[in-house]
Amino acid sequence: MSSHEALTAAAEDRKSRLAQLKSLKRKAPPSDAEPSTSLTTSATAATTASDPDPATKYLSGRNYDPASRQAKLGYTAAEQLDKTTTLEYQAQQLAIASRADQEAEKAEESTGIDVWKLQPKKPNWDLKRDLEEKMRVVDVWSENAVARLVREKVEEKGRSLEEGKKDKDMRNESNGTGNGDEAEKETGVVGADIVGAMHMLEKEEEDERRREEVDGEADAS
Structure with missing residues (x-):
């Protein structure tokens, strides 16, 4: 018997055993001693603690979000950087400075020209x-x-x-x-x-x- 035939036979045997286990679980009667809700919750928590999510166990979480089970997007999970070093912040500061200069020029224009400061010239x-x-x-x-x-x-x-x-x-x-x-x-x-x-x-x-x-x-x- 070749190795290929041996692997095929092992796979068929495994499938048959799994099918028998499933049929036995369906035919099994319900247990009379039902655990309480608190015990079920504690057992579930213990199971969860003992068996962590494979997504969090094997994935670094750098490009994958375990909560949403989707890939992380740059615009939804941006890194927290120093805002004073960004181009947007610098552009905002320049806009504020230019606006202040314009307001100062408008204030000077509104006051008008001081006639007493003008230096008249000889004819x-x-x-x-x-x-x-x-x-x-x-x-x-x-x-x-x-x-x-x-x-x-x-x-x-x-x-x-x-x-x-x-x-x-x-x-x-x-x-x-x-x-x-x-x-x-x-x-x-x-x-x-x-x-x-x-x-x-x-x-x-x-x-x-x-x-x-x-x-x-x-x-x-």
Whole structure:
């Protein structure tokens, strides 16, 4: 006899024995000593405690709900996370902040403009603005003209000094004497003229700067 036939015979034997047990249970008379309700309940509880549900015994419960005997759904059994780290919470906070900013802007608009805080401008402010662009070129011309005048004056003094020196040298040669003190004095005069011209230029620049400061203070007031 092969193994397949042996297994088939064992299965048939098991089925026949189960059928006999079922028929005996149906034909068995009811017991006269009925247990009370409390005893039945305690026995049932003990049986339940001793024989746990296979679903809870063999399943982890991570994806299966033993109570409903169905698979867990993400939207019905979500994990409890920190709500402050969710995107929904952050979006809600941004919405609250933007709403507060809008309310503050509306409050400022409702109060209106404070006339006393406005700084009035002088009637000629636009003329002064247009004049500043043109005055830049004029200022450059003025500086160049002053520098040219100083240079011409120095050159003229130098030429006159050279001519005077030549004349004096000729007279000294004819007289046989030298006069270097006068040449040194004339050189000092030329240096004093240059220094005076530079001081005059600095004074004009200082006056111009003061006038601009006074005009700025007048515009601010």
